[in-house]
Amino acid sequence: MIAVAGGKGGSGKTTTTVGLARAFSRRGAPVVAADADWDLPNLAELADETGEPVATPEGGSADGTAERTGRPSVTRVARGERSVPVGRREPVVLDAPDRPREHDAATVLADLDDVVPADTPLLLDCPAGASPDVAAPLRAADRCVLVTPLRRPALRDAAKTAAIARRLDCPPLGVVVTRTRSVPAAVPELFGCPLLGRVPSRPPVPLAAAAVETAYDAAATALVEAHAGGDRWRIA
Template identity: 80%
Template structure:
């Protein structure tokens, strides 16, 4: 399980979680991307707004208790409980929504249960809350490693370093950094975080995941992740 974490909101964390998930799918891997930011969930919305694949639909049986709007979605909670099986699909990620009533559930337990029901050879990405808030502790404790996401702005870098420190304390060391909205990355970034730069996502249009250069950047970051961590773990080309 990989936590996708960052500093301030708007750093590109959710875009990176979905961008990496789609990049793994392009390499033929079965992928699960789950929204772990339960107070401000937007992974589903981003998946819907940026085309195929959209968020994973709920079955009629599970749509009743947690339906929101006209299109109910499979949630992290229902998959973790075993009420919704994880489909095996090597061409599109499974995208899971946050629970409708998050404060009624213990996030750490849900993420741990989710890890148990997702196959070990499947990349599982958690889109974490922004910054170093208390809510980020649950996904960081549950995950094995994390990927840090930050633009090259001083306040964002400072907050991302705080998040990296918390992640290491919780036993979730960073595999690397994805630098967003940047035309170049100085060597000092790797030194600052104590881990490699996995990729650089260029500035783009208001819909980054529709940009071919952004897609290529996430393909490169996914390749770096496979080489650094997933080659012997994930079912991936």
């Protein structure tokens, strides 16, 4: 389980979670991306808005009420109420629960890790910055990926998040720098981990741009090599 974490909101964590998930799918890997930012969830919405449909089935909840986006939630999959049809063509995206305060995030994420196959990349879109809510996904994950733009406040906040991640035994595998074409050597030195990728800015729909897609392909390749030498996941 890999937590995608960074500084404050707007750093590109959710875009990077979707971008990496789709890059894994393009390499033939089954992949699951789960929303761990339960107060401000937008992972499933971004996945829908940026074009490619995902393989997650539509449907309502067990009591007949519709889920917020029509996707199964992290909680329902973790409890075994919905299966995850992991495939190799598109990532599976899991939404946040409708009533997040009724669930213990640490327990839910640990249960989710148990039901997702060990050879399937599982990406967690984390809450922003160093908020108390980021502790649960960082504790649950094996490692993390840091995401930040090249702005001094954002770099400072991401460095704080990296320090928290290390204290919670979730050391960074590397950093993805967003909205730039070049990254100073001092940036990976700041975080004490390698540069996984640099993602150019292509508003308003960045994931639709070929240059951004290529950047996330390169970042996914670097992530595979950084995590257990590339032998952990089923990637072609």
